[in-house]
Amino acid sequence: MSETKRSGWRLTARGAATRRRIVAAAADLAAARGVGEISLDEVMAASGASKSQLYHYFANKDALLREAAALQAERVLGAHAPLLEALDSLSAMRRWRDAVLALNQRTGCPLGALVYQLPPSATRARATVEDAFEIWRGRIEAGLVRMRERGELAAEAAPGDIALAVLSAVQGGLLLSRSAKSDRPLELAFDMALAHVAWQARRPGATDGSKAVSSNRP
DSSP: OOSSEETTEEOOHHHHHHHHHHHHHHHHHHHHHOGGGOOHHHHHHHHTOOHHHHHHHOSSHHHHHHHHHHHHHHHHHHHHHHHHTTOOSHHHHHHHHHHHHHHHHHTOOHHHHHHHHSOTTOHHHHHHHHHHHHHHHHHHHHHHHHHHHTTSSOTTOOHHHHHHHHHHHHHHHHHHHHHHTSSHHHHHHHHHHHHHHHHHHTSTTOEETTEEOOOOOO
């Protein structure tokens, strides 16, 4: 559904602004407390919208959740974009790790939390979040491909598999950290994932930057 149209009607600038405010309020509440813990009454209170306005712009709660999921995806990808675009060396991956840990201390990972909290009926919202995860994974893979092309990653390494493993570790660590209210699960998961990348970079014939490093691992 576009921002300016619903069921054939075109929104005014004021209507579009109200709609954005409702979506932002839902996304903020979902990130802070979880989708299952928020109600439409709370969204209305947080956004200043009336019930008639909410149902004018959204057919039901699932429709609102889909828009909230899209906004969360945009927020998370935007927060990570500068580092993910240049994620083509071990040093860049370590900078990304530090940035993710800092972000987790402030806000956690609203995207990862949202996908597990969405109700089964919110299939389109879930698909939106899954698409965002695929974009994230693809950017990690692209950086690993560039590393392999430069000889900084073993020729036999599989960038797609490594990217999926890294993202899985990061998301698992984020969710456990949220539950435990501690950064330690995320830190351990991220460090283990990057240790695997470093091992691939230390394979015979591979280098980290311009310096070759040998490995005692078979």
